[in-house]
Amino acid sequence: MDKYRFKPKSRIREFIGEKFIALNALAALIGILLIFIFIFKEAVPIFSDREVQEEASLSKMLYKQVYYEGREPKWSWQPNSTVPKYSLLPLFLGTIKAAIVAMLFAVPLAVGAAIYTSEFASRRMREIIKPVIELLAGLPSVVLGFFALVVLATALQKTFGFTYRLNAINAGIALGIAVIPIIFTVAEDAMNAVPKSLRDAAVALGANPWQVSFTMVLPAALPGIAAGVVLGFGRAIGETMIVLMASGNAAIISASFTESIRTFSATIAAELAEVVFGSPHYNVLFFIGTLLFIFTFVINLGGDFILNRLKKKLQGRS
């Protein structure tokens, strides 16, 4: 019993111990605050510094600009040109195009697989699907980017005859593969959270298993599935290495999905290494980072909110 004899109580030690643990528990909170502060800090000159604004003000990033006398005004991202151009529109278009393709590819697969896993799969089947999804989630994005660059791009070009090997569709599909595990996990969790009593009630009313799924479980879990899709979209917007390697990185304005694109995240990754510390270009890249941070932050808060409310509702606490 010696092993289980405790030293006499010490209130001071208890107090210090608790406070120490509490302090460390704030790390995540402090971390997220620091991230915002230190990224936004480098973007501030865009709003405050006259000299920086000469080159890259908010309106210059948003509206059409006349860059050369007598030419048409246009939106253009060419930060290293003799007349630096910082329009965000080409990057925005590229980001959205890649994310749209990713969602079109990932949502049907992920939601379908989640429905199958939660509603139809036998126990053994589930034990195969879960690890497959976890492995897919464990694929480093640089590996997916590599695969899209070397294998997928060639295969797609051969099949569909794209003019540009690296384009929005290629990057979007690879991005979709990266997003599948997130949507799957959240959607499957939501369906599993539907209480057994609801299912039993449907069975008692004469529904067979698939009617239970589609008239009872799916509608009840719908907000959760939607949250999964939203969170997946957030990930698709912020993902970097895949689009950096597989999208062609051309900042052009075009509605076509078969042309090359350049996304916000890839722009930061490609340009930050060569940028002059403290230059307007540097500030603009941090401003893009701030936008990405705020966007994903809002998406995550929203997704969380939906999931929490759903959980409470399904547990009958609202």
Next chain:
Amino acid sequence: MTSVSETVTAVDSPLTSYQFGPKSKGTLPRGLTLAAVLIIVLILAVIMFNIILGGLGIISWKFLSRPPEQGMEAGGIFPAIFGTVALVFLMVIAVIPFGVMTAIYLHEYTRPDSVTTRLIRVAVNNLAGVPSIVFGLFGLGFFVGFIGSGIDSIFYEPGRPVWGQPAIIWAALTLSILTMPVVIVSTEEALRAIPRELKEASYALGATKLQTIIRIIVPQAMPGIFTGAILGISRGAGEVAPIMFTGAAYYLPYLPTKLNDQFMDLGYHIYVMATQSPDVEKTKPILYGTVLVLLVLTFLLNFVAIFIRSRIRTRRVNA
């Protein structure tokens, strides 16, 4: 089952909206959703086979133990393996204390609906969703630009930066913030699996809360903490965006030996070789080999984590 449903439909029920139509076996939805599963499995299989087939040929002891030669067109990837291992080693040392203490605090000290708990949870969830490139910006702005340069300006003569430059320690710390949610979630799961009786027995023997945590809870949660560390390493080893400005280098003639050295990294090596190589066909075997090594590394770690976690889950069911 049939007899029950017949009775229900036979009774003149006011719940007309809950009457179900003629029985369909649901073959179509079943088939469609199964197809989605199969396509996902197929995608993973194609990627794996492609990389294994492309990379297996070059893997040899020489490839794993030699530095690159002739501008990456020959030789091995040892410095990149060494750099990645050193990086995740530093990262895990930094992340474990914070992650574990956060989980303990959330699970043992606060009520689940208190304001602090909710704030911390929101922060953890959001941290998991911040794009990795944003971590890269943060690492450059905070660790390199603020902390590193700060140390330089206090302790060193002005001139050449000592700490205020990309270095393995800054890359590791950046990654440790990125992987913190993984460790927290995994530790919490382990804490939930600990039977309450154990804690009660400890209190009954006169232990204080802190003593119970240190001598009962943490040892019991060890497998979960270990799983979290492995998952964190697996995640961290594959990340490139956060380290490309905070310490990773394309080629170094030496191995990192000091905390402020730069380092070579498997993922970064893949990125640079795949996008900036002058002769892609010549570097392709080495590229595939590097991808295979990174993949084996992350998947092995993942398998171990999945295995340990499934054992924790069985224990909870049995308890």
